[in-house]
Amino acid sequence: MNESLSPNGASKDNDVSKDIVWHEDTVTREHREVNLDQRGCVVWFTGLSGCGKSTIANELDRLLIEHGAASTLLDGDNVRHGLCAPPAVLAVEHGDEFATRFGLGFSAIDREENIRRIGAVTTLMASAGLITLAAFVSPYRRDRDRVRKMVETSGQEGDFFEVFVDTPIEVCQQRDPKGLYKKAIAGEIKNFTGISDPYEAPEKPEIHLTHREDATPTDQAKEIFDALLRCGVISH
Numbered sequence: 001m002n003e004s005l006s007p008n009g010a011s012k013d014n015d016v017s018k019d020i021v022w023h024e025d026t027v028t029r030e031h032r033e034v035n036l037d038q039r040g041c042v043v044w045f046t047g048l049s050g051c052g053k054s055t056i057a058n059e060l061d062r063l064l065i066e067h068g069a070a071s072t073l074l075d076g077d078n079v080r081h082g083l084c085a086p087p088a089v090l091a092v093e094h095g096d097e098f099a100t101r102f103g104l105g106f107s108a109i110d111r112e113e114n115i116r117r118i119g120a121v122t123t124l125m126a127s128a129g130l131i132t133l134a135a136f137v138s139p140y141r142r143d144r145d146r147v148r149k150m151v152e153t154s155g156q157e158g159d160f161f162e163v164f165v166d167t168p169i170e171v172c173q174q175r176d177p178k179g180l181y182k183k184a185i186a187g188e189i190k191n192f193t194g195i196s197d198p199y200e201a202p203e204k205p206e207i208h209l210t211h212r213e214d215a216t217p218t219d220q221a222k223e224i225f226d227a228l229l230r231c232g233v234i235s236h
């Protein structure tokens with residue numbers, strides 16, 4: 001780990017929160033990874049709504065658990081019911097001012113905060129030795145790159161696997177399991193990724209899942225599983 005940086009990648013010299021002092025764990029990451037016989041890491045799925053992120057991530061989670069690995073999964077839709085809830089959900093219990101300040105929607109800055117929070121959580125999970133799967137549209141390159149920096153500063157280079165689920169928007173629209181594309185095209189949903197909001201494709205993802213009609217979610221999950229084996233994240 002880079003000693004001149006805090007675990008979140010901030011420089012220790014100009015870290016403004018001087019009174020919040022990082023506490024080194026008694027149980028080290030290495031100890032946990034030896035116990036688990038695996039390397040903690042983050043497998044970050046990015047792609048359009050409907051591209052297959054959640055399905056493939058869940059399939060990979062199953063393959064890992066059946067292999068005896070310790071993995072966990074964070075999914076955009078689910079996390080937006082709790083940690084990154086929208087204002088409407090927070091207002092009920094916390095009131096409008098709190099909800100406006102802390103609730104997250106889909107503006108660029110709200111997506112930035114959504115991904116920042118998940119980046120911090122996945123960094124903690126990876127440092128606990130877990131293979132941490134994260135499935136988020138995460139449309140902005142800068143947001144994803146910040147998570148990469150957090151994860152690799154806390155651990156080491158190679159701990160972050162960006163998986164680009166590169167399903168064409170036409171296929172995503174055809175699938176449209178939640179009817180969101182239909183609503184977005186009708187103008188009922190604003191800032192919808194790919195329709196009325198940008199998606200910045202990864203330039204050098206560790207794993208690029210190009211679209212093949214004959215590829216099942218299991219085939220795609222297996223491709224990632226085999227990559228994790230090759231990198232030594234898990235052992236044979």
Ligand SMILES: Nc1ncnc2c1ncn2[C@@H]1O[C@H](COP(=O)(O)OS(=O)(=O)O)[C@@H](OP(=O)(O)O)[C@H]1O
Pocket residue numbers: 048049050053054075076077080106110111112114115135136137138139178180189190191192193197
């Ligand atoms: N405006 C807009 N744009 C994109 N997606 C939208 C939007 N509104 C709701 N949804 C649903 O929210 C899911 C995306 O949430 P994420 O947290 O992954 O988005 S982001 O990473 O903050 O961009 C996404 O889930 P998936 O379909 O599983 O990707 C959508 O179902």
Ligand SMILES: Nc1ncnc2c1ncn2[C@@H]1O[C@H](COP(=O)(O)OP(=O)(O)O)[C@@H](O)[C@H]1O
Pocket residue numbers: 047048049050051052053054055056135175177215216217220
């Ligand atoms: N490889 C695949 N082949 C065919 N359909 C798929 C594949 N992967 C996902 N799907 C289907 O596409 C739809 C969207 O998948 P989902 O995982 O919800 O996408 P996302 O999480 O990116 O929004 C679902 O109905 C799912 O069953």
